[in-house]
Amino acid sequence: MSLRAELEQCVSAWAAQHFPDLPAEPWVRPCTDERHGHFQTHLAMVAAKATRQNPREMAERLARECELPKGWEKATVAGAGFVNFRVGPEALGQAIDALRQDPNLGIIPVKRPETIVIDFSSPNIAKAMHVGHIRSTVLGDSLARLLRRLGHQITRINHLGDWGTQFGKLLLAYRAAGRPPIEPDHAIDQLEEFYKKGHQEAESDPAKMAQARAELAALQDGDPERLKDWRLFCERSAEHFRRIYERLGIRFDSIRGESAYHEDLPRVVQTLLDRKIAETSQGAVVVRNPSIAEEPYLIRKSDGAFLYATTDLAAIQYRTEELKADRIIYVTDARQQLHFRWLFDTSKRWGVKTELEHVWFGTILGPDRKPLKSRDGTPLKLVDLLNEAHERAAAILTSKRPDLTPEDLGAKAELLGIASLKYADQLPNRNLDYVFTWEKLLAFDGNTAPYILNAYVRTRSILRKAGLNQRPSAPVKIAQPEEEVLARLLLRFGDAVELAAADRKPHHLCGYLYDLAGQYHRFFEACPVLQLPALRDSRLTLVGLTGDVLREGLSLLGIPTLEEM
């Protein structure tokens, strides 16, 4: 348990006893300025306001009455009614001892675990994954890792776009070309070329457009030849996705795509019509709710075709009934907010009790503050992004480590390049658009993956030199300020993980890990570990714990560590 959580219990207990009407929110926070103390509460000011009493006197009372854990200094009062707390060196050492023996590293499992479906990534068949997929993929993966770490039961679903209207145009061009073989190595390029051709033809020629619709209808009616072609497209695309996910270190529990719900769609629409939730309008089937928007929500087109809204409704049914989901989290870009408002509202009216959440994120912008594109104006392919990350990392490695074999260099470049990319993508608050530059993304200074990995590598290096073949486990004696700050920071790991998970915002964890890596570097400068026999074992424990927390924290962000750079 973190020091904060321990103190929180004391303060909340006091609050519950004397002011039972106050909300049970977290009252204890780390001080913004450590000159005031280690932790602070503004509870007294809130309580004083509620009871029309003097805040300063209330703070004095809290400081006097609140029972603190053993080894804490007497609480002090400052400002308008803040109460400040300081933990003593002995209690701090004991807390570190407890942390050292805690396999969870201070992460407290949730009291009520849920079964949670996380729907993320979701690329489209027959198209290359591009830069627009990276945030959903990386963010969804991290949320899955964070929530699982806190004890929830997680199902990661890749809701592939494998059944859209694009297949009409694709089939049109593919069949016109005589259904040539799709080479595994260039499958996506080939498929994109066919789609482009079919699209152009259909847009410029009404007869071709009708033909494309007929192709789609034939596919959806189960024509064996079209189904065979469609399966081939899916298999080849899946191989492309698999390679990228492999490099990103991302796995799914289910890759059930839109096609899986194909047969459920008529029933979904009919049920909504029967229950008067949906109605017919201009030949289409729509759901109305003026409090959301004037325009209705379309669930069946006037030509009888279904939309992704319908598929999503069917998917909610499946995940609720078959997967027993308590909660479904969708990770998509901000532009889909309106869609999800409709989807959630419609589901509620249908009687769905599952908690539904839309975790949305902003656009990745280029240096011109417009959505990031490749040089020729097409969407930037994810493969190209990963390759460039690899190459830039390799260039830096070559200059820093000329001794590496080509194999080692390749492996390290891959790890560092991908790590930088994933970290940079999670660093900004997900709600905001952010500006992407290669310089920043693969910078190895500042708040970056290499900076944190370097701190980790330095912990490993010391442990190697110490000749330890197991985790250091000596009791910790705090001798210098840098050690004290490091120790208190280590004890905040659980809070950081909890905050990142609760907010669905991994950037909180990035900030914590950066602080920890920075403090470790300061500790490293100020506190010799191996040279001072009296403090050696204690400091080795701190070094080992720092490494453990850095590794665990990075791993929750989907970033693996390495033993040496």
Add this chain to the structure above:
RNA sequence: GCGCUGUUAGCUCAAUCGGAUAGAGCAUCUGACUUCGGAUCAGAAGGUUAGAGGUUCGAGUCCUCUACGGCGCACCA
């Protein structure tokens, strides 16, 4: 037109849902290498939090208005 969302240091971003003197990195300048890995550390400088009102002990954060931007609004996903 309606709705969502944003504007914080020259640039890129933080600020733990209303708390104390708004913090980092990059860039600029100054220091620390006979190093437990310098991919590091210490320091300087940089701010009317877009603007104006309001709410209260207290506002970057909440409410109103204004300016400027991004995005979304029936048959794509």
